[in-house]
Amino acid sequence: MDAWDIEFHDLAVGYGTTAVLSGITATLPAGKVSVILGGSGCGKSTLLRHIIGLARPISGQIRIGGRDLFRLGHRDFRRIRRRMGVLFQDGALLGALTLAQNVTLPLSEHVRLPRRLLREAALRVLRMVGLDSFADYYPNQLSGGMRKRAGLARAIIAEPRILLCDEPTSGLDPITAARMDDLLLSLHAEYADMTLVVVSHDLASLRRIADYVLVLRDGGAVFAGTLAELEASGDAYLRQFLRREAGAEELDLRQPPDPEVRAALEKWLRS
Template identity: 80%
Template sequence: MQTWDIEFRSLTVGYGEHVVLRDINAVLPAGKVSVILGGSGGGKSTLLRHIIGLSRPISGSVLIGGRDLFRLGTREFRRVRRQMGVLFQDGALLGALSLAQNVALPLSEHLHLPRPLIREAALRVLRMVGLEDFADFFPNQLSGGMRKRAGLARAIIAEPRILLCDEPTSGLDPITAARMDELLRSMHEQYSEMTLVAVSHDLASLRAIADHVLVLRDGGAIFSGPLAALEASDDPYLRQFLHREAGDQQLALHQPQNPAVRTALDAWLDS
């Protein structure tokens, strides 16, 4: 399978006239695990939407395997999109379908194959993520970590060239998060030519899975390179981010309540 890198050239993205990221120039290398890192609201998920092709850039280009995604014809654009698997934050499973049916959706919706063959394909990837015994359970019968693993199984069932993961460890306890990191790493070893991109602000996950890191801040990209280079950086913000330092900003925690509001609250609480 040919590997595809993901390249941003002078990319500016946003919503309407609101610019979220400006003039991004970076390459997420083919066949590697890249993590897009940054603070909350920093544009990580917005950038992911543009890689998937769900949003069009204000200016600049997103190149997938050397081809400008937004200059492709409709048919070729769909072909590229078929080569992408997506793990959404909450797994995005359909509540009315069993786990096996959810996982099989990319095949059952697009391929004319016998149902037993499609179910076997679903069981194969559920086996890979340790959920084969739960194939006939429904999403509301599973834990959050199990739903994420099922979402990962669905994302890889068609063996895509690019796997995109939006906050794969968010909402998980540390042990479950570590298991998800281990699963992503072992899965990438099995599909070594797959380009895997994870959006995250989880530093433990970053250090567990990343080969390459893109760091976003203040509407731009301030670092793009190997994890080792990021760890060795002496940039003050990167050091602060990686070591979870609060910085010099002080929050004004003591803000007296307006007396009229305070009086009204006291009267209501005592009534």
């Protein structure tokens, strides 16, 4: 089975006719780990939604495995989407279902299999992420990191050719985040033909897992290349981002409160 590139050709995406990103031309290489990097609100998750096919581009193309995703017929479009697995930011587990039931949703919703086989499939992928002993727990009984790992198990149960992860380390402590990075790398090694795309602003994770990096800023792409090329870049913004420097933003902190507001607060505090 050949791995699939994800190509953007003069792509503009957004909401309605309002573009969040435009002029994006880059290729996320087949069978590699690509990280879409950028500051909060720069359009990373918006781009991910369009790769998944949840929204149509304003203009331009998204080509997956050489095929223009949004020019495909309905049947072929659905076939490509079936070969995608998605890890959402919070795991997106259903609270009324156990972990085993959650991770087998892609199977139980679309194919007919005996309960025994579904159970075995659930335990197999939960074992891969270290959660097989929690198969009958509910999401609210688990930590945030465990819920993310369960979401990852669900994303890979159908053995996708493309795995898309939205902020897999956000909200995790450094040790748990490092374990998530290692888990993603182990899964990628297990499924060598899988193209892995990770949306992140976690610099430690970037340096641990990335083969290729797409950096978004100010409504466009300011860098597309390998991790080594990114680290060697002399671009001032990229250097600032990678060094985690705040920059020279001027803030006026001398903003006295309105006297009436202050008087009301003081009266309330004394009561």
